[in-house]
Amino acid sequence: MLDPISTGAPRSDAEDLARLGYRQELRRDLGSLSAFAAGFSYVSILTTVFQLFVIGYAFGGTRFFWTWPVVFLGQLAVALNLAEVGSHYPVAGSVYQWGRRVATGFPGWLAGWLKLIGDVVSVAAAAIALQAILPSVWGGFQLLGGDPSLTSRDGAANAVLLGAGLIVLTTAINMAGVKAMAYVNDVGVMAELGGVVLLIGALFLHAVRGPEVVLEPVHGPPSSLGTGVAGLLAAALMPAYVLYGFDSAGSLAEETRQPRRIIPRAILKAIVASGVGGALLILAALMAAPSLTDGRLSTDGLAYVVVSALGPTVGKVFLVDVALAVCVCTLAIQTGASRLAFSMARDGALPCAPALARVSARTKTPVAPAIVVGALACGMLVVNYGEAQLFVLITETAVLLVNLSYLLVTAGMLARRLRGWPGRPEAASEVFSLGRAGLALNVAAVAWGVALIVNIAWPRHDGGGAPWLSYFPVIGVAGAAVAGLGVFVAMQRPSEGRGARGALAARETSSAQIDILT
Numbered sequence: 001m002l003d004p005i006s007t008g009a010p011r012s013d014a015e016d017l018a019r020l021g022y023r024q025e026l027r028r029d030l031g032s033l034s035a036f037a038a039g040f041s042y043v044s045i046l047t048t049v050f051q052l053f054v055i056g057y058a059f060g061g062t063r064f065f066w067t068w069p070v071v072f073l074g075q076l077a078v079a080l081n082l083a084e085v086g087s088h089y090p091v092a093g094s095v096y097q098w099g100r101r102v103a104t105g106f107p108g109w110l111a112g113w114l115k116l117i118g119d120v121v122s123v124a125a126a127a128i129a130l131q132a133i134l135p136s137v138w139g140g141f142q143l144l145g146g147d148p149s150l151t152s153r154d155g156a157a158n159a160v161l162l163g164a165g166l167i168v169l170t171t172a173i174n175m176a177g178v179k180a181m182a183y184v185n186d187v188g189v190m191a192e193l194g195g196v197v198l199l200i201g202a203l204f205l206h207a208v209r210g211p212e213v214v215l216e217p218v219h220g221p222p223s224s225l226g227t228g229v230a231g232l233l234a235a236a237l238m239p240a241y242v243l244y245g246f247d248s249a250g251s252l253a254e255e256t257r258q259p260r261r262i263i264p265r266a267i268l269k270a271i272v273a274s275g276v277g278g279a280l281l282i283l284a285a286l287m288a289a290p291s292l293t294d295g296r297l298s299t300d301g302l303a304y305v306v307v308s309a310l311g312p313t314v315g316k317v318f319l320v321d322v323a324l325a326v327c328v329c330t331l332a333i334q335t336g337a338s339r340l341a342f343s344m345a346r347d348g349a350l351p352c353a354p355a356l357a358r359v360s361a362r363t364k365t366p367v368a369p370a371i372v373v374g375a376l377a378c379g380m381l382v383v384n385y386g387e388a389q390l391f392v393l394i395t396e397t398a399v400l401l402v403n404l405s406y407l408l409v410t411a412g413m414l415a416r417r418l419r420g421w422p423g424r425p426e427a428a429s430e431v432f433s434l435g436r437a438g439l440a441l442n443v444a445a446v447a448w449g450v451a452l453i454v455n456i457a458w459p460r461h462d463g464g465g466a467p468w469l470s471y472f473p474v475i476g477v478a479g480a481a482v483a484g485l486g487v488f489v490a491m492q493r494p495s496e497g498r499g500a501r502g503a504l505a506a507r508e509t510s511s512a513q514i515d516i517l518t
Contacts, residue, residue: 017254020091022346027178027364030256034182035249035263037189039270042245042336044126044329045278046192046199046322051129052238053285054301055392060235062292065214065282067232071239072275074448079246079271080434081410081445083264086250087432088422090259093343094250094336095405100347102421103412106488111408112344113484114477118401119337121476122245123170123377125394126330127163131155133323134162136303137316149299160381167381170331171374174338177363178255181335188328195321196277199306202318203284206309211283218292233455240456241395242278244402246271248336251343264432334373341369349491396473399456401480407449414442 014024030038056064082098091097096112103111134141135148135158143161145154173181249266253259285302286292288309296304303322307315345356360367380394413421417439422431434441457477459470468475 025359026254032262035266037185039246039249041328041332042248043274046325047329048242050302056235056238058298059231062218064235067236068239075243077445082247083267087264090253092254092339099409111405114401115405117480120376121398122333124380127166128159129326130162131159137319164378167374174370177365192325200280200284203288207287251336251339260430337373338369342366393472397476400477410445
């Protein structure tokens with residue numbers, strides 16, 4: 001049968017949503033700028049490149065630059081597939097809603113569960129980035145000890161304090177409603193885009209070497225992995241951590257006008273803008289760094305380059321802009337996570353579903369999910385208080401969780417595509433379609449997802465912590481999957497946790513799904 005969206009265009013976004021099994025509850029106020037901002041600010045190259053530059057350079061030296069285009073092209077294949085499925089199913093919750101329609105059953109539900117946990121971990125990881133910025137702006141931000149490095153015990157402990165304070169702030173903004181969130185997010189993204197362009201230009205103007213630096217095997221103090229392929233594979237954690245979360249515009253689909261048209265464009269604009277901007281920023285930093293061999297690029301990272309090349313005054317102005325980007329990034333991730341939790345709870349797919357699915361009558365925003373996500377992210381920081389490997393462990397875990405959720409969706413899409421999905425999307429003018437390239441791009445996305453996950457999960461840490469910490473990301477993902485299985489089984493039983501509204505939505509969506517998948 002044909003996809004239901006091919007049978008005629010609905011008269012309104014609310015009617016479109018009703019055909020997918022849900023009634024309009026959230027306030028639909030967002031346009032194309034806010035949708036793009038949601039994805040771009042989640043990726044936030046100023047936040048994440050500043051965070052992970054030290055990791056990339058420590059393992060790969062100047063040639064770690066080449067891990068960026070490789071990861072970008074792989075993630076672009078994933079983004080193209082998510083843009084297509086997001087256009088077909090513009091429902092809050094993105095990966096969960098897409099997964100349950102193309103993968104179905106436990107794998108489809110697991111995609112949402114892993115993405116939700118990955119988002120919570122990412123909130124904590126993004127908030128930690130303040131530690132890489134604020135002490136360089138003013139030493140008074142180093143409240144604990146004297147070593148601000150994220151890989152030191154003092155730096156890790158101070159990162160928890162700064163990060164927890166930021167999460168409290170973003171939780172309050174989320175509780176204020178989508179208009180307040182969108183305003184802060186839009187302003188922050190404009191500041192970040194302007195800052196990226198100006199910073200790249202300023203660093204190029206202060207370059208002390210040419211672009212051929214990325215072809216030269218220059219390193220600081222060598223890592224235990226050496227300077228060859230093994231080091232570059234480890235350095236790929238840097239772009240892998242930066243280039244994900246571009247799907248988050250889909251989580252706001254029920255708050256976006258004309259989501260079938262806007263959401264795919266927002267996803268693709270976010271990944272392309274981030275990919276191009278990040279590559280230029282890394283290149284400019286390597287060209288402007290005062291020294292490539294004194295070890296500071298492996299410890300102080302991009303903040304050291306900015307302050308050294310541009311001077312303390314101008315450099316600190318840019319660092320303030322980076323700090324703003326960190327705040328907006330944390331806000332965007334928490335917003336996406338809260339909408340994902342709301343979407344799952346609305347279907348009765350999470351514990352405490354009625355409370356998590358409740359929408360504020362005043363703000364038309366799900367408040368409880370934002371509070372829960374913020375509390376869990378703060379809890380993750382507190383549990384790891386003072387752990388010097390905190391940053392790397394959290395980032396690796398976040399990368400694995402989110403990319404595994406993407407893989408479950410793209411693998412489900414591939415299985416359905418081999419059975420004729422998506423039917424005849426060309427009959428619906430607003431639906432984004434990959435056309436004849438869909439199968440090849442889908443295969444590429446699945447193959448890339450497997451390769452990325454294996455590489456990031458590979459145990460290779462040489463830090464001073466306990467040896468088992470090398471397996472922490474794998475243990476974390478396995479624990480999340482096992483816990484997810486328990487939750488999934490428990491939520492299949494009739495209980496008060498599956499509210500009437502969620503049960504009705506599930507029944508209506510299942511009816512539509514039968515048409516879609518046959």
